[in-house]
Amino acid sequence: MPAGKAKRALQVAQAIVSDIQLNAREAGDRLPQEEDMLARYEVARATLREALRFLELQGVIQLQLGRGGGPVVSRPQTRDFASSLSLILQFMDTDLRALLELREAIAPDMAAKAAARATNADLAALSDCYAQLERDRETAGFEETNRRFHDLLGWASGNPTFGLLTSALHLLTRDLAMELGYSAQERAGQLRCLARVLNAVRLRDADGARRHMERLVKGSSEYLAARSPELVTQKVRWGDPG
């Protein structure tokens, strides 16, 4: 059991994270430079650097080079989480079908919560995004805009975890299903469902939003399974998170 002693560098990393949290550091704020941190945490420079590089890998900070540079507070993004997720899923031999199922389980509840809690700003953003979706219905940007719509819906749900998960799942799914596009007919069907979801959210109709979203994601999964049966059995692989 490694519970006996945590590694010094990780202890320092945790201390830095605590410091960021306690001092309410925002993204973009500069942290103390190396010299000051050396005195503050009483470690050697290599140890401090290991902690800093570790946090950089996790997306917590960014290291800027040159004079006036130093550690800058960042915010772990969806892709950082998606990277961690895909790594563990690779070792669990998870396939695309599992990802789609999870999305089917989460997305309807997310839509319901969004209907109950969306602010006016959320609604405006969703409407804008939907308008662009209709404009992009036959262009290559459709997928990205589609992902953004689900992302916005997640944030509108008032629960960051929904947005985090659905967005990460979308990224991983797209990694696997990249070569396979959607037909125009399928896209039209998706747009109809999305319109119904959006309308239900506007009307604060949680149950309607849930049902229409359920139909949307189920339809999407079935479409992929029908188009390419081998695709849904493809295993998740830890892709380059850059």
Add this chain to the structure above:
Amino acid sequence: MPAGKAKRALQVAQAIVSDIQLNAREAGDRLPQEEDMLARYEVARATLREALRFLELQGVIQLQLGRGGGPVVSRPQTRDFASSLSLILQFMDTDLRALLELREAIAPDMAAKAAARATNADLAALSDCYAQLERDRETAGFEETNRRFHDLLGWASGNPTFGLLTSALHLLTRDLAMELGYSAQERAGQLRCLARVLNAVRLRDADGARRHMERLVKGSSEYLAARSPELVTQKVRWGDPG
């Protein structure tokens, strides 16, 4: 641009993962020691150590100290994923309520899928776990066994992602609600619900399993909220990743 260099550690990490998969390394196998890896990947020591640290936190390897030590292949466990999750959730200011909501969204579907797909081996494991739960109903081990039950249910659902998420959420919830135990009465109620879920799974009653699980997690959430209203607004914090 540090982007090219910063990803070097990730490239090395990916190479190590590929090596593990290609050579079909099992958990417990030893990887080459640091010196050999330095020559193999032609990177600086700090970079290699960064890659190894990253993989250690993700649970892919363990770094064992001392003679005959070195990097040892492991298998990412739920707690490794929970650690990564908690780090990003901390920076999203996620509170306990959000975790509970997510669990409410996932657990019912997981139970339904388990009812549809559980093998006989799964059922046997679940029954054993439930029996131990009844034995542990008034001991400190109850929570851990409870978590294991959800983990098993996830595997029984045929979709590892369900088990991974619910189990990780359980761990994080427990970290926050540690001081606040469950009353004997509440535990008895949870046990009754679990028994109904287990029975529904045995009978292949997907809808029943979903309903009973929904009631279980909803009840658990409401219990916590009633016992300590401040608790559910507590923020997730990155716990000790050892």
Add this chain to the structure above:
DNA sequence: ATCGATTAATGCTTATACGTTTTTATGGCT
């Protein structure tokens, strides 16, 4: 044969020196 002390291998931390990148200041030229 078993248990305890010794030894060796290995990662962890520290220490120091030098290289790189960016900002800032200087200084001569127009």
Add this chain to the structure above:
DNA sequence: AGCCATAAAAACGTATAAGCATTAATCGAT
């Protein structure tokens, strides 16, 4: 005075070596 180029400085980045800490393997005494 104003402007561009070059040099200096401030900060991080990389590299190497040495000692410390920890643990497995080994050896020896009971």
